[in-house]
Amino acid sequence: MTARPGFDAVRRAFVGPDGTAVATEVRPLGPAEARAVLGDHVAVAVTDRPILENLVPGKEITHAVAVGNGDRGALVYTTRDAGELSTLVADAIEAATADLAGTVRRLQGEAVVLDALHSTGRELTAQLDIDRIVQDATDAATKATGAAFGAFFYNLVDEFGESYTLYTISGVPREAFARFPMPRNTAVFAPTFDGTGTVRSGDIRKDARFGKNAPYHGMPAGHLPVCSYLAVPVISPTTGEVLGGFFFGHPEPDRFTTRHEYLADGIAGYSAIALDNARLYERERTLATELSRSMLPVAPPTPGLDVLTRYLPAATGSKVGGDWFDVIPLPSGATSFVIGDVVGHGVTAATVMGQVRTAVRSYARLELPPSEVLRNVSELTGGLFGESFVTCFYAVHRPDDGTLTYANAGHLPAILVRPGEAPEQIGEALAQPLGIGTTFPQRTTAFPRGADLVLYTDGLVESRTRDLTLGIEWLLAGIPALLAAPDLGAAWDKLVGELTGGQHDDDIAVIHVRHRGEDGR
Amino acid sequence: MSAMAERDVTGNSLGDAASSAGAARLEDRDGTAVLHVEGALDLALAPKLRQLAERAARQRPELLVIDLTGVTFLASAGMAELVRAHRATAALRVVAGGRITLRPLELTRLTDELAIYPSLSAALAAR
Numbered sequence: 001m002t003a004r005p006g007f008d009a010v011r012r013a014f015v016g017p018d019g020t021a022v023a024t025e026v027r028p029l030g031p032a033e034a035r036a037v038l039g040d041h042v043a044v045a046v047t048d049r050p051i052l053e054n055l056v057p058g059k060e061i062t063h064a065v066a067v068g069n070g071d072r073g074a075l076v077y078t079t080r081d082a083g084e085l086s087t088l089v090a091d092a093i094e095a096a097t098a099d100l101a102g103t104v105r106r107l108q109g110e111a112v113v114l115d116a117l118h119s120t121g122r123e124l125t126a127q128l129d130i131d132r133i134v135q136d137a138t139d140a141a142t143k144a145t146g147a148a149f150g151a152f153f154y155n156l157v158d159e160f161g162e163s164y165t166l167y168t169i170s171g172v173p174r175e176a177f178a179r180f181p182m183p184r185n186t187a188v189f190a191p192t193f194d195g196t197g198t199v200r201s202g203d204i205r206k207d208a209r210f211g212k213n214a215p216y217h218g219m220p221a222g223h224l225p226v227c228s229y230l231a232v233p234v235i236s237p238t239t240g241e242v243l244g245g246f247f248f249g250h251p252e253p254d255r256f257t258t259r260h261e262y263l264a265d266g267i268a269g270y271s272a273i274a275l276d277n278a279r280l281y282e283r284e285r286t287l288a289t290e291l292s293r294s295m296l297p298v299a300p301p302t303p304g305l306d307v308l309t310r311y312l313p314a315a316t317g318s319k320v321g322g323d324w325f326d327v328i329p330l331p332s333g334a335t336s337f338v339i340g341d342v343v344g345h346g347v348t349a350a351t352v353m354g355q356v357r358t359a360v361r362s363y364a365r366l367e368l369p370p371s372e373v374l375r376n377v378s379e380l381t382g383g384l385f386g387e388s389f390v391t392c393f394y395a396v397h398r399p400d401d402g403t404l405t406y407a408n409a410g411h412l413p414a415i416l417v418r419p420g421e422a423p424e425q426i427g428e429a430l431a432q433p434l435g436i437g438t439t440f441p442q443r444t445t446a447f448p449r450g451a452d453l454v455l456y457t458d459g460l461v462e463s464r465t466r467d468l469t470l471g472i473e474w475l476l477a478g479i480p481a482l483l484a485a486p487d488l489g490a491a492w493d494k495l496v497g498e499l500t501g502g503q504h505d506d507d508i509a510v511i512h513v514r515h516r517g518e519d520g521r
Numbered sequence: 522m523s524a525m526a527e528r529d530v531t532g533n534s535l536g537d538a539a540s541s542a543g544a545a546r547l548e549d550r551d552g553t554a555v556l557h558v559e560g561a562l563d564l565a566l567a568p569k570l571r572q573l574a575e576r577a578a579r580q581r582p583e584l585l586v587i588d589l590t591g592v593t594f595l596a597s598a599g600m601a602e603l604v605r606a607h608r609a610t611a612a613l614r615v616v617a618g619g620r621i622t623l624r625p626l627e628l629t630r631l632t633d634e635l636a637i638y639p640s641l642s643a644a645l646a647a648r
Contacts, residue, residue: 343597345564389601391629410629432630433597436604464561464594469624506596 010043010067010076013089022080027056029066034073037066042101043093046075065090068101071108116144117263121270130156130278134168137271138246142170144267145230145260147248149176153183154234154244154275165244172224180220183247186213195233195242200261202254204229228255232268236276243275284346289313291350299327302335304399304517308488310496310510314345314459322349323457323507324357328364333399336364337511339455340392340411340434356381356390356434370394370407374431374440378409381435390434393427393455397447397513404447407440409433412458412472415479419450423479425472449517452483459506460499474499488512542566543592547573553645554582559591562599570599574606586644588616595625607635614644 011024029037037051038044046052046064055075064077120140127133134152142150149171157163165182185193187209192199201207204226211218219226226249234244246268248256299307307327322344328336338360342353359380363373373394381388393414395406406414406426410433413425431440447453461471478495485491496508543566548555554577558570570587577585587606589595595617603626607613617623618639626632638644 341597343564343601389597389604391597410631412628429628429630432633436634437630458597462594462596464563467621468628469620 007067007074007076010065010089010093013065013092014063014076014078016081022078024076024078025056027075027077029055029073029075031071034066034068034071037075038068038073040101040105041068041090041094042097043067043090045090046077052077065093067093113259113263117266117270120144120267124267124270124274125277127274128278128281130275130282133271133274133278134166134244135170137267137274138168138170141246141264141267142248144263145248145256146250147171147228147230147255148250149224150246150248151177152234152244152246152271155242176224180223184213188212189231189245192231192233192245192247193242195235195240197233198261198265199229199231200256201229202256203227224249225251227251227253230256230261230264232261232264234268234272234275236272237269238276243272246271288346288350291347291354296324297326299511300329302327302329304515305335305397306488306514306516308492308510308512308514310492310508312459312496312504312508314505314507322353323459323509324353325455325509325511326357326361327511328361330364330367330396332367334367335397335399337395337397337453337455337513338364338392339457339509339511340390341457341507341509343389352388352390356388356392360392360394364394364396369442370396370405371440371442374407374409374434375438378434378437378440388435392434395427395453395455397453397515402446402448403444404453405442405444407431407442409437409440412456412461415452415454415456415476416445416447417452417454417479417483418446418448423476425476447515449515451515453511453513453515454479455511455513457507457509459504459508460496460510463500463505466499471499488514543569545569545573547577549580549582550645552582553584553586554580555641555645556585556587557591558587558589558599559593561594561596562589562592562602563594563596564598567598567602570602571605574602574610578606578610584612584614585610586614586616586641588641588644589622590616590618590641592617592622595622597625597629600625600629600631603635604631614638614647616641616644 007026012021014022014024016022033055037046044066046066052061052064056077060079061077062079062081064075066075067073124133124137134154138150138152149169151167151169153165153167155163155165169177183189188204188207191197204210205218228250230248232246233242234246235241236243246264248264293313296311299309309325311323311325322342324340326338328338330336340356342349342356344352356377359377360373363376368376374392381390391411392409393406393411395404395414397404408427408430410431413428415423416426417423426445427443431437461475462468478498482488482491482495492510492512543558543560543562545556545558545566548557556573556577560566562570574585574587585606587603603615614636616638617626626635626637638647
């Protein structure tokens with residue numbers, strides 16, 4: 001083995017009766033062995049036979065010195081006659097390094113504390129789920145402070161804007177606190193609930209603020225005994241609002257040190273960031289959902305046409321916001337059908353969608369031909385949103401001549417079923433998406449009495465696990481049964497369930513137009 | 522860097538797509554930047570693709586090839602990034618051999634705008 005430089009001095013101290021160096025060997029010690037043999041010492045003379053036999057079996061060791069080096073160590077030993085030096089060697093090393101060793105131990109202790117705090121912080125701030133954040137934070141802080149039990153009271157705001165308080169418990173079963181009311185803003189708790197500072201007490205019962213408030217004047221009967229007390233407010237770094245407070249207790253006095261206070265403060269700081277993130281995320285998600293739902297139209301009654309619509313926002317909230325549809329009665333008596341999809345998610349996509357939808361509606365009301373509607377919106381989209389990618393199928397039904405005129409900006413084809421004919425895809429690959437394409441050719445086809453038109457978005461036919469081509473085939477295959485069903489709405493719900501396997505991580509929008517025909521010619 | 526084995530997989534399979542969160546990495550092949558994309562190219566992976574495409578563009582390669590051979594799902598978010606890369610990069614080639622990647626590009630007519638090759642070797646050879 002290669003002797004490390006640090007041990008050479010120790011090896012040279014092994015000298016025989018004639019003053020010359022004797023042969024030594026080095027046996028490295030793992031962390032557990034080093035702790036067992038050295039304890040808090042930097043060097044010790046090892047004379048205990050069983051220990052030596054355990055570390056170096058089968059050797060008649062005459063002298064041995066264990067030396068620590070970080071969390072590891074080494075045993076330097078000889079089987080020769082080397083006088084009685086080993087104890088002196090160990091004592092000398094110990095004396096020379098005592099101060100240093102103390103400092104190293106203290107710094108190692110600090111490093112452990114910082115490591116623990118850092119890893120707790122990293123785990124907390126990587127989460128967006130409030131329930132997990134509060135429980136993990138309470139567990140980590142209770143452990144770090146050595147408290148008998150810990151609690152985290154945190155404030156939330158419900159959908160009506162009312163705030164309410166929940167709590168987590170660590171160290172004891174939740175039932176231990178279930179019988180007690182929520183702590184109120186009493187003299188003892190005030191600094192925590194008001195966010196004015198940390199309270200640390202060797203014996204809270206002797207604190208001047210303790211026992212001042214009715215009805216309990218102290219802890220309620222049956223409360224777990226609290227003597228040592230530590231309480232830290234959790235304050236939002238963005239708003240300065242008090243998000244909650246950590247409370248730690250121990251039945252014995254003087255259990256919480258400045259280091260415990262430091263750790264609790266640190267974890268409270270990370271918890272505040274994590275809770276802030278979770279709240280902002282939740283707010284954005286709710287806003288996007290609300291925004292996209294508020295913009296979804298109810299199809300107005302259209303003479304001669306039955307219009308059925310479906311809108312299923314993404315099951316996973318982060319993707320909500322991109323799909324839309326519209327049914328627009330035009331001044332001439334024609335009706336426009338629009339379906340589209342804005343790439344992206346959240347508030348940005350929902351906002352772009354709202355504006356594109358309004359633009360389509362506006363040009364539609366001017367009764368521009370479909371190719372002109374899409375060309376105008378595309379120019380507007382490219383200029384307004386620069387990097388947008390919006391697909392849109394636009395169709396106009398004219399009851400006076402029984403036609404359907406349509407253009408398609410990169411959207412999936414529509415499905416047209418004329419009476420007695422097989423489902424047919426129309427408008428496939430006519431043009432590029434809005435914001436990218438510049439020309440949008442239009443087509444006109446017959447839309448007779450009894451015909452059906454289906455417009456849909458990609459969430460219906462594709463996903464990470466469903467190939468688009470197959471998805472469209474399956475949709476087409478499902479159409480005849482759908483058209484024959486007595487209840488079209490129920491039939492659509494069933495078909496959507498079958499196509500998506502009941503799961504969809506993208507929005508789904510569908511418009512189904514059925515030409516009843518009494519107003520047609 | 523030509524030691525890397527080339528794959529000419531044109532028939533993408535959906536077999537392992539269920540758990541296929543996407544991945545992207547950039548490779549320099551003698552002045553040609555090759556951006557390999559695998560798994561689902563959707564909203565989750567689109568920002569990574571943009572970041573790598575922009576990094577590649579800063580090094581001013583003669584050619585940027587975005588290889589979609591290993592892509593199991595090409596969503597609109599991914600196509601939007603292809604258009605962006607195309608408009609920001611002088612010479613962009615896209616490798617899309619199988620139906621899974623070609624079909625969405627055809628339906629959006631991005632095939633009109635993007636230079637599409639059936640395999641990476643074809644994209645690299647046609648100089």
